[in-house]
Amino acid sequence: MPAEIHPRLQPVFDEFLxxxxxxxxxxQAVYEVLVSLTPIAGKKPExxxxxxxxxxxxPERQIIFRVPWMDDEGTVRINRGFRVEFNSALGxxxxxxxxxxxxxxxxxxxxxxxxxxxxxxxxxPIGGGKGGSDFDPKGRSxxxxxxxxxxxxxxxxxxxxxxxxxxxGDIGVGTRELGFLFGQYKRITNRYESxxxxxxxxxxxxxxxxxxxTGYGAVFFVEExxxxxxxxLQGRRIVVSGSGNVAIYxxxxxxxxxxxxxxxxxxxxxxxxxxxxxxxxxxxxxxERRGRLSDYVSERGSSCRHVTNGSIWQVPCxxxxxxATQNELGVDDAKALVGNGVRLVAEGxxxxxxxxxxxxxxxxxxxxxxxxxSNAGGVATSALEMQQNASRDSWTFEDTETRxxxxxxxxxxxxxxxxxxxGNPGNYVMGANLAGYLKVADAMVAQGLI
Ligand code: NDP
Numbered sequence: 001m002p003a004e005i006h007p008r009l010q011p012v013f014d015e016f017l018x019x020x021x022x023x024x025x026x027x028q029a030v031y032e033v034l035v036s037l038t039p040i041a042g043k044k045p046e047x048x049x050x051x052x053x054x055x056x057x058x059p060e061r062q063i064i065f066r067v068p069w070m071d072d073e074g075t076v077r078i079n080r081g082f083r084v085e086f087n088s089a090l091g092x093x094x095x096x097x098x099x100x101x102x103x104x105x106x107x108x109x110x111x112x113x114x115x116x117x118x119x120x121x122x123x124x125p126i127g128g129g130k131g132g133s134d135f136d137p138k139g140r141s142x143x144x145x146x147x148x149x150x151x152x153x154x155x156x157x158x159x160x161x162x163x164x165x166x167x168x169g170d171i172g173v174g175t176r177e178l179g180f181l182f183g184q185y186k187r188i189t190n191r192y193e194s195x196x197x198x199x200x201x202x203x204x205x206x207x208x209x210x211x212x213x214t215g216y217g218a219v220f221f222v223e224e225x226x227x228x229x230x231x232x233l234q235g236r237r238i239v240v241s242g243s244g245n246v247a248i249y250x251x252x253x254x255x256x257x258x259x260x261x262x263x264x265x266x267x268x269x270x271x272x273x274x275x276x277x278x279x280x281x282x283x284x285x286x287x288e289r290r291g292r293l294s295d296y297v298s299e300r301g302s303s304c305r306h307v308t309n310g311s312i313w314q315v316p317c318x319x320x321x322x323x324a325t326q327n328e329l330g331v332d333d334a335k336a337l338v339g340n341g342v343r344l345v346a347e348g349x350x351x352x353x354x355x356x357x358x359x360x361x362x363x364x365x366x367x368x369x370x371x372x373x374s375n376a377g378g379v380a381t382s383a384l385e386m387q388q389n390a391s392r393d394s395w396t397f398e399d400t401e402t403r404x405x406x407x408x409x410x411x412x413x414x415x416x417x418x419x420x421x422x423g424n425p426g427n428y429v430m431g432a433n434l435a436g437y438l439k440v441a442d443a444m445v446a447q448g449l450i
Pocket of ligand 1: 172245268378379
């Protein structure tokens, strides 16, 4: 591990490790936040007290449940469902659901823990949580996905609600899945409670811009990082990993701002398209047909190539936006990016860079934005969706996008000012973690020992 935890905080980490054996992703997320708290351990020890820190590392509630369903052949399948309600100091638990075979308790806890500080950074009244299942929607028929979602919600419904816990999408959970989940919630509760889920479809309570929000927001954040250095996106070469919701809309906004996005990936490889990715084709392949990048390459023709082994981070670029999944960018990738002259790295995904990779960017002086700051546009727009649902209103695309832009600029300012205040100007990790943490800690102290 590259950086040290302050000696005053080390006993908390030791106790945390002993209480959560084997949960390596969760360890990684907590470690990163504890390292960032170093300045307050000396300067503001009241915020680094055991009583707060130990509660911060322990979810308020962890729910694990069986999800039985029947496939199209009539075979009974069993998956595991999770919802970790991590911290409600600032508002109802808020965070997505992930359906992917890799999902386990460690991954859901790391995502829930990150979500607490991300949601705090948005400045909106939302707590943090996360959930999902080891169900793999890939290759499943629509009817199978619907039966799975209905079974999942048949247990989850009793734990969620507009004022309690408000799930959204994440990997493997898009508008289609949210539709099935919402339908079953409505059926069981006999309530049209729009605010219980976000990321809904346009015709049933969804907000304009929610689909685009995480990717657009990441690009707005990058623009602020560049602006702070007197630069902009015009003519920049960008590599984006993934080709899902976050990646596609990061590509769209970057292209709108005059950058050339030359590569993206899926779990079977990556595509390099030096003249710039054809976004219409990419959307058709990935969003409409739920196909593979190999389909994109065969339809796009000779201007691009498909690489099935190796790392997308070998492709030289000015800006890297890892937007697929956790720990997808390691030491060798970071070295390749720095060696090829990368100027900026911002996370579209949650924790895609390993701590060792982050250390390489830091040592090389490459500005790096952690996901809890740069990908916060998704959850921020979910909070805007909740506002619209509560007031039975729906805002225009332009108005909602303007608000998203303002929120991302405010998050950037909050991170930059906090990092400078605590003696680490330009350190977005420290700025994001400290700013997010202090607000939650204040609320927890005010609400007593619960
Ligand atoms: P999607 O399911 O829409 O897309 C995920 C993409 O990542 C797909 O292209 C997928 O490839 C690829 N991928 C997944 N796992 C791997 C892997 N192990 N190796 C390589 N590629 C992989 O998810 P999202 O775009 O919604 O989420 C991406 C990341 O962004 C996640 O970390 C998520 O937590 C984070 N995030 C998402 C938000 C949102 O609003 N959606 C908000 C904030 C963060 P394939 O098509 O082959 O599966």
